[in-house]
Amino acid sequence: xxxxxxxxGLFTDEKRAVSAIEAIKxxxxxxRRVNSPIPSHKIADALELKKSKVGYFTLxxxxxxxxxxxxxxxxxASQWHLIVSGKPVIALVPFFIVGFExxxxxxxxxxxxGLIHQMQLPEYKGLEQYDPRCSGHHFGVTASCxxxxxxxxxxxxxxxxxEVKVILNGPV
Amino acid sequence: xxxxxxxxxxxxxxxTELTFAxxxxxxxxxxxxxDRSYWVTVGILFLGVLTGAACWIYQILTGIGVAGxxxxxxxxTYLINFVFWVGIAHSGTLxxxxxxxxxxxxxxxIARAAETMTVFxxxxxxxxxxxxxxxxxxxxxxxxxxxxxxxxxxxxSPLMFDVVAISTYFTVSSLFWYTGMLPDLAIVRxxxxxxxxxxxxxxxxxxxxxxxQWRHYARGYLFxxxxxTPLVISVHSVxxxxxxxxxxxxxxxxxxxxxxxxxxxxxxxxxxxxxxxxIRKIFHYEKIITTGVLENVAKTIIFTGLIVGFAYGTxxxxxxxxxxxxxxxxxxxxxxxxxxVGFWIMVICNTMIPLLFFFKRIRTxxxxxxVISIFVNIGMWFExxxxxxxxxxxxxxxxAWGLYSPTFIEFGIMLGAFCLFFFLYLLFVKHLPSVxxxxxxxxxxxxxxxxx
Numbered sequence: 001x002x003x004x005x006x007x008x009g010l011f012t013d014e015k016r017a018v019s020a021i022e023a024i025k026x027x028x029x030x031x032r033r034v035n036s037p038i039p040s041h042k043i044a045d046a047l048e049l050k051k052s053k054v055g056y057f058t059l060x061x062x063x064x065x066x067x068x069x070x071x072x073x074x075x076x077a078s079q080w081h082l083i084v085s086g087k088p089v090i091a092l093v094p095f096f097i098v099g100f101e102x103x104x105x106x107x108x109x110x111x112x113x114g115l116i117h118q119m120q121l122p123e124y125k126g127l128e129q130y131d132p133r134c135s136g137h138h139f140g141v142t143a144s145c146x147x148x149x150x151x152x153x154x155x156x157x158x159x160x161x162x163e164v165k166v167i168l169n170g171p172v
Numbered sequence: 173x174x175x176x177x178x179x180x181x182x183x184x185x186x187x188t189e190l191t192f193a194x195x196x197x198x199x200x201x202x203x204x205x206x207d208r209s210y211w212v213t214v215g216i217l218f219l220g221v222l223t224g225a226a227c228w229i230y231q232i233l234t235g236i237g238v239a240g241x242x243x244x245x246x247x248x249t250y251l252i253n254f255v256f257w258v259g260i261a262h263s264g265t266l267x268x269x270x271x272x273x274x275x276x277x278x279x280x281x282i283a284r285a286a287e288t289m290t291v292f293x294x295x296x297x298x299x300x301x302x303x304x305x306x307x308x309x310x311x312x313x314x315x316x317x318x319x320x321x322x323x324x325x326x327x328x329s330p331l332m333f334d335v336v337a338i339s340t341y342f343t344v345s346s347l348f349w350y351t352g353m354l355p356d357l358a359i360v361r362x363x364x365x366x367x368x369x370x371x372x373x374x375x376x377x378x379x380x381x382x383x384x385q386w387r388h389y390a391r392g393y394l395f396x397x398x399x400x401t402p403l404v405i406s407v408h409s410v411x412x413x414x415x416x417x418x419x420x421x422x423x424x425x426x427x428x429x430x431x432x433x434x435x436x437x438x439x440x441x442x443x444x445x446x447x448x449x450x451i452r453k454i455f456h457y458e459k460i461i462t463t464g465v466l467e468n469v470a471k472t473i474i475f476t477g478l479i480v481g482f483a484y485g486t487x488x489x490x491x492x493x494x495x496x497x498x499x500x501x502x503x504x505x506x507x508x509x510x511x512x513v514g515f516w517i518m519v520i521c522n523t524m525i526p527l528l529f530f531f532k533r534i535r536t537x538x539x540x541x542x543v544i545s546i547f548v549n550i551g552m553w554f555e556x557x558x559x560x561x562x563x564x565x566x567x568x569x570x571x572a573w574g575l576y577s578p579t580f581i582e583f584g585i586m587l588g589a590f591c592l593f594f595f596l597y598l599l600f601v602k603h604l605p606s607v608x609x610x611x612x613x614x615x616x617x618x619x620x621x622x623x624x
Contacts, residue, residue, distance in 0.1 A: 005289070014617065019374070027472035032284040033382050033383065033384075034382070034384065035380055035381045035382050035383075036381050036383070037240070037355075037359075037381060037610065037613055038610060038613045038614050038617055039386040039389065039390045039614070040386075040617075042439075043383060044383065044386070044387065047383055049383065049387050050387075051387040051391070051584070052387050052390070052391035052392070054388050054391045054392045055391060055395060057180045058392075058395045058399075062399075063380040069336070070245050070492065072327075074329035076316060076327060077324075077326075077327060077328070079322055079324055080322075080324075084326060084328050085328065087328055087581065091328050093458075094328040094329075094333070095327060095328075096328060097333050097406075097619065098327050098332075098333065098336055099412075100406060101333070101337050101340045101403075101406065102336070102340075103342065104340055104344065104399050105339075105340040105343060107395075108347055108348075108396065108399055109394050111392055111396060112347055112392075114392065115351070115388055115389065118388040119385045119388045119389065120378065121377040121378055121385075122374075122377035122378050123377075123378045124373070124378040124572060125378075126223065126378055126380050126382070127373075127378055127380065132362035132363075132381045133362075133523045134381055135194030135355070135359045135361075135362045135381055136192060136193065136196055136359065136362070136363075137191070137193050137196075137356050137382075137613075145313070164238060167564045
């Protein structure tokens with residue numbers, strides 16, 4: 001007999017989902033996850049989400065990229081010390097252009113690495129605790145409770161206008 | 173992609189009709205098994221691709237002399253097509269990144285199609301320097317690969333800027349395209365069965381739309397857009413410097429970078445119309461890609477057409493004002509010389525015909541939109557022809573002047589390139605969601621309160 005249950009309330013209306021989230025915050029139940037078909041500001045505000053740290057990865061990539069590009073051009077030019085078009089061997093303006101392109105490229109690499117790291121993708125186990133309707137037009141609010149509170153949590157979601165789905169024994 | 177702050181200019185009547193479920197159904201219906209006419213069209217396009225490939229193989233086996241390029245016109249249709257396809261690629265990023273940052277909600281229905289156009293157009297553009305090389309097996313000389321002779325590229329050359337810029341643009345636009353598609357791939361996964369479900373399960377990376385995923389995704393997408401915006405401007409600026417940093421008359425001018433960027437967006441927007449109008453009809457996207465959306469593209473074409481027209485005029489003014497006899501000669505040559513037909517096609521198609529969009533009746537009539545978009549595409553191809561060919565055919569030394577005309581091999585390769593683009597695009601629209609369902613849902617979610 002499991003001691004803890006996770007229950008998903010499925011709402012067709014964003015406002016009801018937000019209302020359920022607000023109510024769960026003031027309850028003994030633990031809010032676990034919200035699945036939504038769109039990135040909702042209302043849900044994000046209700047959850048009081050912090051700003052993502054993906055940007056630090058992007059910034060690190062960009063800085064690395066600029067120096068990689070500029071230094072690659074400078075290193076290759078310095079191998080023969082040939083004057084081309086009357087410019088210095090280490091020519092700042094053209095090598096800045098190479099540095100700029102590498103900045104964008106590596107910043108995007110950093111961004112992608114940041115997304116993969118922060119979103120923890122690919123991750124296929126999460127699909128077991130997920131309802132496919134959440135990619136369509138349903139908002140899924142998942143909360144966990146003690147075994148003795150299960151009926152209360154189910155009743156709560158129903159009272160908020162949601163459809164109830166017991167998705168897993170134990171925390172998600 | 174997460175565009176929750178955007179305003180929307182999609183018809184309110186359609187907005188009230190559209191629901192999340194209807195959007196999903198409309199887009200998922202496009203992924204149903206195609207009928208025979210689809211495969212016949214794909215087959216014809218594939219034949220075109222094979223024709224182009226055969227011409228290229230013939231050129232590799234025989235030598236670059238089978239093309240019409242000569243001294244002094246050493247850059248021919250291969251470089252024209254390279255610039256043309258890079259230009260086509262640009263409006264995809266304009267629509268997906270710049271208009272995203274500007275919160276222009278009308279971009280949402282066409283953003284996916286335009287991004288896809290970008291990816292395929294950059295692929296096609298990237299082929300042409302390979303083809304132009306002649307000895308294509310030496311292509312690695314363009315890459316900074318350590319070698320026993322310690323020979324390296326000259327990074328002071330705009331041609332090397334181009335290698336770096338185009339490679340970056342291809343990588344960034346592909347990653348942007350795939351990342352933007354993740355939530356939609358999950359929608360297809362959740363409605364699919366059998367093998368398709370398995371494939372989409374893998375490529376959607378286990379996306380569930382959990383709040384933690386959206387939190388990072390929204391931020392990451394914003395950075396994608398913010399980085400793609402300066403990139404797109406830099407890429408065609410770099411392409412323009414392939415010419416502007418040379419000394420040929422008509423090329424060596426500071427106006428080239430903004431002129432090329434505006435021209436690129438002009439041609440790309442026209443190609444968006446050329447692609448979206450048939451897709452809209454075939455896949456019954458009328459309620460998603462409304463006339464209002466196409467009208468906004470047309471209005472933007474007026475704007476870019478005016479910039480391009482202004483640039484054409486400025487080139488003539490600068491030649492006259494400089495009193496430089498060589499510059500004056502080349503700008504007299506363009507409208508009256510051997511390539512005058514190309515010049516006037518360029519002027520009429522790019523600057524005059526788009527002015528018809530000032531009339532509301534024309535810019536809201538689908539056949540007019542389609543026909544004018546074709547004219548702009550033709551005009552923009554000829555713009556590159558006029559710029560590239562005329563300047564080098566009439567260089568500084570009159571006894572070294574020469575003419576250029578493409579050969580059948582070049583036409584074959586050009587045909588192959590166009591067929592390859594439409595071939596890839598046809599495969600895309602039947603196998604991946606060609607309209608972003610998630611972004612359309614955002615539009616519906618914001619509703620009339622955000623309407624134009």
